[in-house]
Amino acid sequence: MRDTAISVEHLTKTYRITDSSKHTNRVTEAILQRARHPFRRTQFTTLAAIDDLSFDVNWGEAVGIIGRNGAGKSTLLKLLTRVTAPTKGTIDLGGRVGSLLEVGTGFHPELTGRENIYLNGSLLGMTRKEIKRRFDEIVDFSGVEKFLDTQVKRYSSGMYVRLAFSVAAHLETEILAIDEVLAVGDAEFQAKSIAKMRDAAHDGRTVLYVSHQPQTVTTLCSSALFLENGKLSFSGSVDGALSKYRESFARFQEDQRDPANRPGTGALRFTFGAVTEQIQDPADDTVVEFEVGPNPDVIGKYYVSCHINDADGNVIVQCDSRLTGAWFSPAAHQRGALVIRSVWFKPGRYSIDLFVCQAGIIDTWEAADSFEVLPSTPYPEFTSDDAMSHGVILADFRYEVNP
């Protein structure tokens, strides 16, 4: 008998995507179709969300699962938690798997906090004894003891999330699967949650953590899996997986330079797009230059747009040229520049996405370029780091003191 927490062999999950025009979810239509074409099988294409994965996870390991959107991270977690069944292969689990998928699934707004703790706890696989034993701890951790007998529909969203997370965090299953729920509540609660998750791994339990955010993986995990298009392309140290992740981003960026690989109708394409200053200070203006090729067949004018995303993929600003009244004619080759002022980006790495739009999107150029904002402060005084650690961007502000 094996002594791993999880052993996965040749795991595959395929989804059948039925041709949408022929798909039906009405009984009458399904019967009619079968009657009309008794021998024809439904037409579908198969999509492998998880493709022939094999790996082992040892006890006491905290494993981060990283990958771009649609790489199969969440599907893998769903398979491991038995929410959906594999198409091929086996999963061999050394114990119960508790899942902390989306906070508050299974909470019922009409029930009180106390009733919900019991309902949710039992759904997550705890026995009544376990819930009773840990009840006080759960309530304590969430900090909602005053409202325990109030219906949760009257809770503030913060209280709701804290209670839901607390129930899940006190699961006593041997394996714990987490899908990006640590980013709930205020900073203090987040720190408490991360500490709690780390304790779980120290107790010899196994933690699986799916994330888009490299930072949390680094702080929480002892090893990592990197998924790409449903395939396992790296398994091992966190640093190794993260460098693989960055490499794949660089490859994606390279790939997107070729307009043939880009989504959109393609009637017009960017021929150039770049940030003028690759390295800048927070208070600097950000300038993005672009060129769009001509296409005399396109009727009417078009506008361009630019998104600036932080390292976690959150869109920080969206700059549509239609907002400033800048429209471009498709008859000629267009050159232009976008100047972003009055935004102080926080130190870190940013990527830009460029779009050509009319009624629909003509060209989408994701990760067209990136730039680095240096960790220098635009403010006159130097203080400790936590003076700037909250918030998404920095602001140009001043205090007026009226005695």
Place this chain on the structure above:
Amino acid sequence: MNRIIIRPPGRFNMPPIREFWDAREVLYRFGVRDLVLRYRQTAVGVAWVVLQPLVSAGIFSIVFGQVAKLPSGGVPYFLFSFVGMLAWSVFNSIVSRAANSLVANQALVSKVFFPRLMVPLSSVISVLIDFAVGFILLIVLLLIYGLNPGWWILLTPLWLICVLLISAGVAIAASAITVRYRDVTYLLPWILQILLYATPIAYALSAVPPDLRWLFELNPLTWLMETVRWTTLGQPAPAVWQLVALPLSCILVFIGGVLLFQRFERSFADFI
């Protein structure tokens, strides 16, 4: 420690009994939730449980007893239709509440693992509570009317098990099919409505014209109604073949429902 091995599902999956036992707490919590939700924020609360069967029995005794003047085997018509409604409402409530239960709980079904069979089955719990209230009401009515059904009334648990099995079987199958085809949501109330009149619930089987009676006797619910009136109202016992066929058909329907459910279960999260 036991290792859990997950493999791709086969064509027919036997329900894992151990898993159900481990998840009994879920069943209980679901039942409590249904009960609490039903009567929280209602003005008269539990009185609804008493009011509903009384009013529908009253309507039926007026329509069938007074207007149509149908025979009721010497029993007061009100009592006659009350007993019919008592057994029918177990079937009706379980089926209609459970059919939509998986879709109503789709957030759970697509996110958390637990034996999915618990979702439709949990509707049985709150219906049982309703039945208990209804049965006490029946005893009171029997005393008021001064009708003694004899010792046969002790057989009540047996037919109750039968009606639970057959309604759970239908309910489980309906809830599984609803996940793929929402038509069931529209079809089912209609079928239940037809069954209510096609089954001798508010009228006696003896009131059915003899040349049509074979059609009524094909319906397992007819056998059930005859058994119910025999045990609780002291009416003549149904034919022996019906007494044998009733439990058999109920067990078959239940097993069929569970097998169908198991067949559909593994793909719920992908379809819902």
